[in-house]
Amino acid sequence: MNDWRERFPGVAEAEWRDWRWQQRHALRTPEALARLFPLTEAERRGLELTRASFRLGVTPYYASLIDADHPSCPIRRQAIPVAAEAAGAPGDLRDPLGEDAHRPARSVVHKYRDRVLFLAGDTCSVYCRHCTRRRITGGEEGGFDRSAMEEGVAYVRAHPEVRDVLVSGGDPLVLADERLEWLLGLLREVPHVQILRLATRAPVTNPMRVTPELARLLRRFAPLFVVTHFNHAKECTPDAAEACGLLVDAGVPVENQSVLLRGVNSTARNVRTLNEKLLTFRVRPYYLHQGDLAEGTGHLRTPLSCGLGILEELRGRTSGLAIPHLAVDLPGGLGKVTVQPSWLLGRADAGGADAGGHWFRSYEGRRAFYPDPPEADCGCPYDAVFYGDDA
Structure with missing residues (x-):
């Protein structure tokens, strides 16, 4: 990693450590990037071709x-467009997760019965080139003002089945503490909302945003979980570790969702190194997402076999805490499913030598038999007492 002072001479330490300064001075033009390091031809073309279709920041x-000497630097690939981003790919969708068909209010996506996605804005500190919600974060819809958020809270209040609200966007942590406190306070006042989650890339892209004051603010709305988005161990800097530590020390659990990106982190070595490092940050690796079918991301998507192969290599070679769920968010708004390698070889049929059991393979390829118990009634008699019904 280069010392930031080499690329940003004349910037005072206090300015560098100010998250607002970081947001205000985000690099938003090809010229600003070219002043830091030479751009490749693919990057110059990508910047030109995507100028009108998706934000740069x-x-x-x-x-x-960013490694100035290597065009495949994982930070570089996530932050700077290449010409392939402007080319279509089979399966590309403007709304890859089918969210718009489930938006009863502008700031609310309600696909699952008991939880909603709450869109708190359309802006980010860094506009990731693999963004799945680029129709929103690209500025196509315009910003989310106070009335849009109040309408969303009113919807949540009117639907008692909603127990879990994921605040996302855009990145909610581009908001000032006062605006964030206002929104979280409204949501926490809804009696049936049990859990709040806040999805942010700030610990990765602008870790200065996580201040002691912010950590204490978020703790007040517990149970609240921060869901962040590290994709590569190169992002696991001392500043990122400090940001995660501030949250965890304040009592705010942090979990990570990675996206599998071709040529960026699409090997077991990369996923294992990242997740083992995150565990030292006290951040739990949760999901490894198969790339969504968002327009402009085809060059970064992997075949499903890649993710399955990574999980296969991880099992038995690192702790279970470092092995994420491989998740596929199905097109058309059908929701998220998880997949994993098949460790189950098959069932031994009744009447055979191994009746009433299943054959498995271990991560080393060895076979093992697990017998079923003779009694297969899995009902729980105490349910009727505990739940107060006739279950």
């Missing part, structure tokens, strides 16, 4: 992590 902090 890279915080100075995140830009300081």
Whole structure:
């Protein structure tokens, strides 16, 4: 990693450590990037071809992590468009997760019965080139003002089945503490909302945003979980570790969702190194997402066999805490499913030598038999007492 002072001479330490300064001075033009390091032809074309279709924005902090000498640097690939981003790919969808068909209010996506996605804005500190919600974060819809958020809270209040609200966007942590406190306070006042989650890339792209004051603010709305988005161990800097530590020390659990990106992190070595490092940050690796079918991301998507192969290599070679769920968010708004390698070889049929059991393979390829118990009634008699019904 280059010392940031080499690329940003004249910037005072206090300015560099100010998250607002980082957001205000995000690099938003090809010229600003070219002043830091030479751009490749594919990058110059990508910047030109995507200028009108998707925002460009890279915080100075995140830009300081870019390897200027290697076009395949994982930070570079996530932050700077290449010409392939402007080319279509089979299966591309404007709304890859089918969210718009489930938006009863502008700021609410309600696909699952008991939980909603709450869109708190359309802006980010860094505009990731693999963004799945680029129709929103690209500025196509316009910003989300106070009335849009109040309408969303009113919808949540009117639907008592909603127990879990995921606040996302855009990145909610581009908002000032006061605006964030206002929104979280409204949601926490809804009696049936049990859990709040906040999805943010700030610990990765602008870790200065996580201040002691913010950590204490979020703790007040517990149970609240922060869901962040590290994709590569190169993002696991001391600043990122400090940001995660502030949250965890304040009592705010942090979990990570990675996206599998071809040529960026699409090997077991990369996923294992990242997740083992995150565990030292006290961040739980949760999901490894198969790339969504968002327009402009085809060059970064992997075949499903890639993710399955990674999980196969991880099992038995790192702790279970470092092995994420491989998740596929199905097109058309059908929801998220998880997949894994098949460790189950098959069932031994009744009447055979091994009747009433299943054959498995271990991560080393060895076979093992697990017998079923003779009694297969899995009912729980105490349910009727505990739940107060006739279950």
